[in-house]
Amino acid sequence: MAILVTGGLGYIGSHTVVELLNNGFEVVIIDDLSNSEKFILKNIEEITKKKPVFYPFDLKRKELLTQVFDAHKIDGCINFAASKAVGESQLKPIDYYENNLFSLINILQEFKERRLSSFIFSSSCTVYGQADTMPIDENTPLRMPESVYGKTKQMGEEILIDFAKAYHRKISLLRYFNPIGAHPSGKIGELPIGVPNNLVPYVMQTAAGIREKLSIWGNDYDTEDGTAVRDYIYVVDLAKAHVAALQRLMNDPSDETLIDIYNLGTGKGSSVLEVIKAFELANNVTVPYQICERREGDITIAYANPYKAEKELNWKSETSLEEALRTVWQWQKYLESRKV
Known part of the structure; x- marks a missing residue:
């Protein structure tokens, strides 16, 4: 079966492509490389010994998207294509609405037709x-x-629910908490273009000396140590959940509308300071940091109850915070070796 993976060379997309290929799926990737690089494709091939089809274009170019659907018998889609930085989204709202929603609607037009x-x-x-x-x-x-x-994520969900109900389709909305880590091979991981917006890549680059100090956005939250709390899930565990969700949709025998919604997390919250300390401990490094004012758009605390996904998808996050953070450092060393 051929699965279209949009944003398939991005962080979560690339790890999911690996899991799809390892589970016998054919994969067609569309990625405009706005938040990735071409070498990720080569590394996916090295990890899996399989070659996905790759198209480098922006999904807002509907005529090119139609050509891909004409060229391949697509059996399903996993849509990762979106701009994703919370802080940047506050500064560039129109860009985010255009990119994240127009691309989704273009894919759904093809699915409908x-x-x-x-x-x-x-x-x-x-x-x-x-x-x-x-x-x-x-x-x-x-x-x-x-x-x-x-x-944009909430609007995307509403669009998809309306789509599924109107045309009797099967969809799965996967609500991630905070993905971290890299593939055990050290060959794919989170690759921020420019200054990182997410915590762990900034921790990684600070430990490596690329950044002078890590900025902690607020230490006056109503949490145990004053820093924001999130549920950090290992990216490979998360990728495996996508395969499980896809298999559930495809194996459903009915012609009825199916709307699956799953929270994907570990069920445990960790503060920013806890993540920094765990990274230092896992990799025997030091991460200098400074406390800054809160960042607009951030919330205080969020962690998942993943029971529904565990029950219906037979999936569970199995990797500890320390293990996940160890793979981050392996990824950083690989990136450094590419520059030599």
Whole structure:
């Protein structure tokens, strides 16, 4: 079966492509390389000994997207294509709405016209905003997200739910918490272009001396140590959840509408300071940091109740925070070796 993976050379996309190939799927990747680099494709081939088809273009170019669907018998799609930086989304709201929603709508137009189903959407726990109670399960009420990025994810979900109901299709909305880590091979990982927006890549680059200090955005949150708390999930565990969700959609025998929603996390929250200390301990390095004012769009605390995914997908996050952070340092060493 051929699966279209949009944003398939990005961070989570590349790890999911590896898991799809390892599970016998054929993969067609579309990625405009705005947040990745071409060498990731070569490394996916080295890891899996298989070669996915790759098209380098922006999904907003609908005529090129149509050509891909004409050229391949697509059986399903996993859509990762989106701009994803919370801080940047506040500064460039129109760019985020255009990129994250127009690309999704273009894919769904092809799905509608070709009567395709089995669509997985890369969503986010940001759709819950700041939840009143922890852990967050799938019945937690959605709130207006704090960031434009979160709003695009919530709008994307609404578009997909309407699509599934109107055309009797099968979709899965996967609400990730905070993906971290790299592939055990050290050949693919999170590759921030420019200054990192996410915590762990900034920790990695600070430990490597690329950044002078890590900025901690606020230490006056209502948490144990004053820094924000998140649920950090190992990216390979997360990638495996996508394969499980896809198999569930494809193996469903009914012709009825199916809308699956899953929270993907570990069920445990860790503060920014806890992540820094765990990284230092796992890799025997020092991470200098400074406390800054809170960043607009950030919430205080979020961690998952992953029970539904464990029950229905037979999936569970199995990798500890320290193990995941060890792979981050291996990835950094690989990146350094490429410059020699």
